[in-house]
Amino acid sequence: MATLLYRLGRASFRHRKLVIALWLAVLAAVIAAMSLFGGVGKLNDDFSIPGSESQQALDTMGREFPGTAGTSAQLVFTAPAGQKVTDPRYAAVIDQTLAGAAKAPQVVKVTAPAKAGTVSADRRVAVAQVSYSVVKDDLDSTSLDKLDATAAPARAAGLDVDLGGAALGGGGAQPGAQDLIGVGVAVIVLAITFGSLLAAGMPLLTALVGVVAGVAGVLSLTGVAAISSTALTLALMIGLAVGIDYALFILTRHRSQLAQGDEPEHAAGLATGTAGGAVVFAGLTVIIAMAGLSVVGIPFLTVMGLAAALAVFAAVAVALTLLPAILGFAGRRLAPKPGSRADLREQAVVAGPKNGKAVNAGEKWVRLATAKPWLTVLAVLAALGALAWPAKSLTLALPDNGSAPAHTSQRAAYDTIDKAFGPGFNGPLIVLADTSGAANPQQAAGTIAKDLGALPAVAAVAPPSLNDASNYAIVQVVPKSAPDSKATQDLVTTIRDKEAAIAKETGASIRVTGKTAVSIDVSAQLSSALVPFGAVVVGLSLLLLLVVFRSIVVPVKAALGFLLSIAATFGAAVTVFQNGHSQSLVGADGATPIASFLPVVVMAVLFGLAMDYEVFLVSRIHETYHHTRSPLNAIHTGARHSARVVTAAALIMISVFAAFVHSESMILKQIAFALALGVLIDAFIVRMTLVPAVLALTRHAAWWLPGWLAKRLPDLDIEGDRLTHNPQPAGPATAPAEAHR
Incomplete structure (x- = not known):
């Protein structure tokens, strides 16, 4: 493998203009594909497991209860201390807000607090439920802002109004200014390592090319695959990090060879054949490990792994081809200047320790450890x-x-609901009952609600709601515990274990779903x-x-x-x-x-x-x-x-x-x-x-x-032993003017 990589490095060095032209063509192609078939706007942050009980029930709900197919939001109204949301002046502005919310874009239904039973015992907090016609990822960018704007009358009257709910949930995040912080630190580390801004800039340049190719490639697939913003950012993080590192390994070996008097072309080939072999192995291990996430059987995790693997593949390809080509344009200018700190460091490493003393800090540390x-x-x-x-x-x-961060509206809404109603109200369970086999669907649904309400871990059960055909019913169950607690997980298991007894008693079958149940199923499988x-x-x-x-x-x-x-x-x-x-x-x-x-x-x-x-x-x-x-x-x-x-x-x-x-x-x-x-x-x-x-x-x-x-x-000769001890012929000498471009 070392010999093959050596030849690849020398060929890229020698035909540098062609290599750079090919990479520019690749970048143009993936960017065009991204523009035509994908883009950031098509990212999907839905974390679910197709085929799981909770997801199957959600799919059924989408068919049988069209109003529940989309995402939902909450308007949380809080009265000033010592006052109540039921006071006439506050009740009036809440009704005005809800009337405006019903006309907000993509909203299909608004459930008032009194009807939903979401007015706190002290009458200081009220929560209105807002249902959308689409899932969270299909919401228009301004829909939530316009919903929040409908609360202006309530806020003007002195109420605190926070916007929360599933529509604002999700943990995805798109790349931002934090990318530049990492790059800035990398510049400092590379400049200190090489003692040369020219050398420090090369790993950054090649890494950015790899990142653009990898990320644009991922974004070009958003039109045909559900790719989350977390997957995109993970691909960016890993692609940038390994892209800089892989170029760093090869460039370090190249400069070392130049310091020892090697011709630039041979040095580039040798660096690609030796350090490049380790890059191939390291990149392959990351690619296999990331692609191996597909064995878990969860689609969003499979996509996340493949996106990162694509970014790493791009980083390896750039390091093995584009970097040697750029080294060709730099020629001997990358060699440490005679007498410089970098040159003295290289000579000291080659010469070895004097009087048994370590040459550098790395060797000192290892001597101490051993x-x-x-x-x-x-x-x-x-x-x-x-x-x-x-x-x-x-x-x-x-x-x-x-x-969510403490300053956000959804976190304020979450905390207010937790304090006013209890932790379970932030993560209710949805029990979908198939009543088609029951003699009296309405009675069967009522019995199911009564049985579930008797469970010790249940705080409240809403009256069941049947669809138009009366063959399915929805029962909302509010746990006493928080959505992410072990007690809520145990409650889901308890309800599922009662399926046989409920079927025997009522003739109806049940399945547990809702955002909390989906999260529990995802966590259990992982x-x-x-x-x-x-x-x-x-x-x-x-x-x-x-x-x-x-x-x-x-x-x-x-x-x-x-x-x-x-x-x-x-x-x-x-x-x-x-x-x-x-x-x-x-x-x-x-x-x-x-x-x-x-x-x-x-x-x-x-x-x-x-x-x-x-x-x-x-x-x-x-x-x-x-x-x-x-x-x-x-x-x-x-x-x-x-x-x-x-x-x-x-x-x-x-x-x-x-x-x-x-x-x-x-x-x-x-x-x-x-x-x-x-x-x-x-x-x-x-x-x-x-x-x-x-x-x-x-x-x-x-x-x-x-x-x-x-x-x-x-x-495999990863270390390039055959190259270093049986050097390849240098080939035709490169013209001085060409070598120093």
């Missing part, structure tokens, strides 16, 4: 174990309006898929690293390190979001469950990134050991060559992910926090501390492989 490896291993295990401990109480749910998916990811890492490093210890150590990183990341997420500690650091307001799909998404992404750092760090160690057979010296030498670039890559990843932590989307906030912290833990604590200590403990055994297995495994 001085007493047992102590290092125990310290890391204790620290990560303590961080991971809270993960045992991990609770999954889809974030709702209760996790929870059940977490262990199998984790087994697939860990098994894949074992297999891939076995082939790459031809060792038993290295893959096992890498897989266990990955599990430690994941456990510690989940524990920290539970501590901050679920338990509510140090929330000011992430801009959260109040404790909230972990987003249902965060564990599998974070596992998939961190798996690829963990293998990324594993390959770049351990490949240098393996290469040195292969030629010196000195385990400890190989560890120190590998750190001397690769610790700086791994550090820079990790810092860029962390900055890109961390820039999204203060997003107003709770889903995106949690994913960004977990990825930023996960990279921090995996890169610096696991890969650059634990891994060298374990290799120091196992010494020669770390590179042992049974002979029978060695004969059967392919030799």
Whole structure:
């Protein structure tokens, strides 16, 4: 593979004008496709599981109760302290507001508080229900604003009016200014790493090309697939982070070769053949892991994984072709200037330590970690174990309006309803009864409502509503507990378990649905898929690293390190979001469950990134050991060559992910926090501390492989050993003027 990539790098260098023209054509094509077939306006933030009980019931409700097919909103009226919404002057302006709301765009029905039974016991709060003709993603951009404007008379009269409900829910968020923050930090890290603005700009340029290609490709599919704004932003985050990192790895090797006197074309080919091999492996692991989300069987998660995989594929393709082409235009200008800090650093790395002292900070750190490896291993295990401990109480749910930022209208509405009516009123359950088999449908529906109302965990049950054909009835059940609580999950299970008894008593069958039930079903399926998916990811890492490093210890150590990183990341997420500690650091307001799909998404992404750092760090160690057979010296030498670039890559990843932590989307906030912290833990604590200590403990055994297995495994030569020790002919010399363009 190294030889093939070497030739690809040299060909891209030599035919740089053609390569750049082809990439410009690709960008033009995907942007045109996005404009013609997709776009941001067609994003869909519906998180559901087709085929689940709750979704099947929703589909039936859409057919049998047309008024319930669309989304809904709430107008929450609050009277000043000591006064009541039922006072004549307030009642009049509420009626005026509701009359205006009924005429608002796309509204099909407005249910007054008195009819809905949503006036608080102290008469200070009243909630009106507003039903729309379309689902949330089909609402016009101005519909909610115009609904909110109808409350002007009520606000002028002194009432507080908050707009809430499912129409304002959802955790999606589109890219914004936070993207630029991550890019800004990346510029600083790259400038410090290379000591050259020209060199620092190249990874950013190529990464942006990859991001545009990947994101435009994703957006071009919104016309034929349900793609959420969270999927788009995840693709942007990952595409930008890996795009910069992959270019960084190749460019670092290219400059190192130039510093040693290589011709630019040969240096570009060698960098693509060596570091490019690790890029291919790292990118492939991320792509496989993200595409592997499709095995969970949830469409929105499948789309999310494939969107991220497409962005990573674009990043790999750009790094292997466009970057060598751009290197061709830079020529020798990328070589560190003689006597500069970058040049002295490169020469010191090549020369090795003097008087047994470490050359750079990376080597110093690894020498410290390997001085007493047992102590290092125990310290890391204790620290990560303590961080991971809270993960045992991990609770999954889809974030709702209760996790929205405190300054938003939907959060104010949610909190007001919680305080005035109880937590369950923010997440009522809908029981759909099929009464076609009942002798008396009306009586059967009434019996079902009475039986459900007798359950200890139920706060209230609304009178049943039958459709025109009287073959279906809707019963709204209000739990005593919050929508995302364990008690509400148990209530859903209890109601479903009563189906047989209700059918025997009334002749009607029931199904539980509604937004809360859909969230519970999504969380349950994702929870059940977490262990199998984790087994697939860990098994894949074992297999891939076995082939790459031809060792038993290295893959096992890498897989266990990955599990430690994941456990510690989940524990920290539970501590901050679920338990509510140090929330000011992430801009959260109040404790909230972990987003249902965060564990599998974070596992998939961190798996690829963990293998990324594993390959770049351990490949240098393996290469040195292969030629010196000195385990400890190989560890120190590998750190001397690769610790700086791994550090820079990790810092860029962390900055890109961390820039999204203060997003107003709770889903995106949690994913960004977990990825930023996960990279921090995996890169610096696991890969650059634990891994060298374990290799120091196992010494020669770390590179042992049974002979029978060695004969059967392919030799991929990821490190480019054949290239560096059997260099390819440089080919026809490049003209000086051309080489320095």
